Amino acid sequence: MKNILITGVSSGIGFHLVKTFSNLPGYNIIGFSRNKNKLKQLKSGIKSSNGSNLYLESIDINKLTSKKLQQIFAKHKIKKLDVLINNAGLLINKPFLKLKPADWQSIYNTNVFSQVALIQYCYALLKKSKNAHIVNISSLGGIPVTDKFPGLSAY
Template identity: 30%
Template sequence: MSNGIAGKVVVITGASSGLGEATARHLAALGARVVLGARRADRLQALVEDIRQAGGEAVHAVTDVTSKAQVQALVDAGRAAFGRVDVMINNAGLMAIAPISQLRSDEWDRMIDINIKGVLYGIAAVLPLFEQQGGGHVINISSVAGIKVFAPGGTVYSGTKFAVRAISDGLRQELAGKVRVTSIEPGAVESELKFGSGDPASREEIVAFYQQEAIPADSVARAIAYVIEQPADVAINEVVLRPTVQEF
């Protein structure tokens, strides 16, 4: 199978549900060897078993991306199992929508820790390995809210996703010719992301919006596969996808 994906070792954070799970299943079906990290061990184990039963290769490690050591351990587990790592997908995220005037600083901290620092920890875990191997690919999941500020309610969330885009483009410039870098910016996609807010009114509004407009998570999985399967001299740096009906 020479599809540009088969045999590649792909690490995915936030892999126990949503985009992460769909991407793990899709890439494994295309022959990738997937290394799955998330906080819920039972969900990870079930997913790995499903992939193996379908003939794929997968390992997992319980991973909280707010811990630099746990993200490093996930990458190390992939290298131990498969000898290398080719792609790092920094997917874990939190969307805690609420008016900024509610001063939900705990939620702000969590979004910064997961959405920004978690991405940086993923990058830090693979860059030395990519340098040693002579190449690799970092894929960061941003959002359409990282292109246009989602306000009211998503001001801080947008701030974190703008940061992901900025970090991605800076990384691309610094490592041009050595490491491919991609920022994926989805609109409303079916996942647990919509349940992230502690504000009941905001959460209800977001859930209703997603019920009307969200597209399946495998929509993003297909976009990620397209990005990975390109020849080594081609880098897809940015992909924006949203439901056809979504205006924002």
């Protein structure tokens, strides 16, 4: 079995990654999201009958510790990690001049620092895989000038 950890699974790319991998045989998929209700909806919408396992955890990656992650892996009997997909992200949709220092801190904690910490926490298990991968998903929103989401100035 291949073991995959995906963050930010309650919507968007993370949601669809979980659905895609759950339709393939031979995967243990661990998904993280803060939103318990959306995790329940995701779980109920997946009917995997091919031997894959889906483990969804309601957790804020900003509050994740190495010890908590070890407990989650132990609970699901995960002894190696083949793929880590850092997908969780935060957008505070405000114009640049309305963003407060606390907003910037929240954005960077979620979009940068928590992802670095998760890589560090997972490193030992990733090394146990013969062909481990780390995928960091970010945003292209900061490249073009856009009025769609004024909060993209953080990018």
